[in-house]
Amino acid sequence: xxxxxxxxxxxxxxxxxxxxxxxxxxxxxxxxxxxxxLEVDGQFYVCGTGRQPVRxxxxxxxTYYLLTLAALAQEIKMRGAPxxxxxxxxxGLPLTSFGRxxxxxxxxxxxxxxxxxLMDIGGxxxxxxxxxxxxxxxxxxxxxxxxxIRCIDAVREQVRRETGLSLTDAQIEQMxxxxxxxxxxxxxxxxxxxxxxxxxxxxxxxxxxxxxLRALPTVMLGxxxx
Numbered sequence: 127x128x129x130x131x132x133x134x135x136x137x138x139x140x141x142x143x144x145x146x147x148x149x150x151x152x153x154x155x156x157x158x159x160x161x162x163x164l165e166v167d168g169q170f171y172v173c174g175t176g177r178q179p180v181r182x183x184x185x186x187x188x189t190y191y192l193l194t195l196a197a198l199a200q201e202i203k204m205r206g207a208p209x210x211x212x213x214x215x216x217x218g219l220p221l222t223s224f225g226r227x228x229x230x231x232x233x234x235x236x237x238x239x240x241x242x243x244l245m246d247i248g249g250x251x252x253x254x255x256x257x258x259x260x261x262x263x264x265x266x267x268x269x270x271x272x273x274x275i276r277c278i279d280a281v282r283e284q285v286r287r288e289t290g291l292s293l294t295d296a297q298i299e300q301m302x303x304x305x306x307x308x309x310x311x312x313x314x315x316x317x318x319x320x321x322x323x324x325x326x327x328x329x330x331x332x333x334x335x336x337x338x339l340r341a342l343p344t345v346m347l348g349x350x351x352x
Contacts (some may be wrong), residue, residue, distance in 0.1 A: 129201050129215040131194060135180050139194050142204035144195075145174035149189050164196045167343075171196075185234040194235055221245045243342045245332065247350030248273045252328065254335060256342070256349055270328075274350040277302070277324040284320050285313060 129241050129323045130192045132139040133337040138147050145162065152170040157163060171198040184190045194215070202211055215235055219227050246253040279300050285291055291313065301317040329339060 127202075127205070127207060127211055128216055129198060130215045130218075131197050132218060133184060133190055133194070134220050136177060138197050141196050142199040143197065143200045146177055147190075147193060148176035148178055149173055149192055150175045152273075162196070164192060164199070166192060166195065179286060185230055191234060191237065239343050241342060243332075243337050243339070243344045245344055245346045245351075246348040248348050249275050249327075249350075252332075252350075253348075254337065256337065266268040266336075270331050270335065272328055272331055277321065277350075280324060281317050287314060288316055330349060 129140060132148060136147060137144050150157075150172045152172065154168055156171050157169065157172050159172065160177075162173045164173055171192055172194060178189055181187075198213060198215075202209070202213070217231065218233060219231060241258050244253075244255050244257060250271060252270040252272050254268040254270070256263045278295055278298050278314070282293050283301070285293055289312070291309075293309075293313075297307065297309070298317060301309075301314055302321045307314065332339060346348060
């Protein structure tokens with residue numbers, strides 16, 4: 127699928143949609159609206175809010191890259207195509223700077239992480255693999271027997287020791303995810319502390335497996351990712 131995008135100073139335009147070239151970041155907190163919301167790497171943005179300052183070099187920050195993702199999403203939706211689609215971007219540049227800016231703008235729009243870590247958090251195992259330049263590195267694969275069952279069992283045992291209560295898996299999962307629960311604050315605090323202890327231990331095991339979490343962007347998936 128070919129999608130043409132006009133990266134204007136005033137508006138971002140595709141065949142079926144147009145919106146102001148503005149972007150407001152809400153950090154990791156979900157914004158007040160669900161309209162024109164873009165979520166990237168755990169960060170929330172509202173697109174089409176006002177206009178950005180005019181910049182001679184559109185690649186000097188992430189704004190136009192993020193607006194490109196929003197434009198692709200809207201155009202794919204308008205065409206009724208699958209959410210995961212193979213796309214070729216047709217982007218334009220001013221005639222006077224075409225030859226000079228083409229390589230940099232192409233690299234800017236097609237950016238990718240040279241290396242990242244996939245962490246699949248399941249019930250019993252946590253499976254790890256490094257991805258280099260979009261290719262799995264098979265020799266880096268690890269499987270740790272430290273999935274969410276270990277976390278839930280540790281939470282249940284600690285709550286029983288301190289309060290005498292016997293929690294269900296569903297209650298523990300609800301509290302670990304920050305959801306509402308009828309139990310008191312003292313129980314919720316125990317669950318929170320045990321969840322943090324599990325997370326810290328998991329990251330320590332990942333480091334022991336040879337992955338530097340300070341250097342590698344990490345993508346968490348699987349049932350335990352939330």
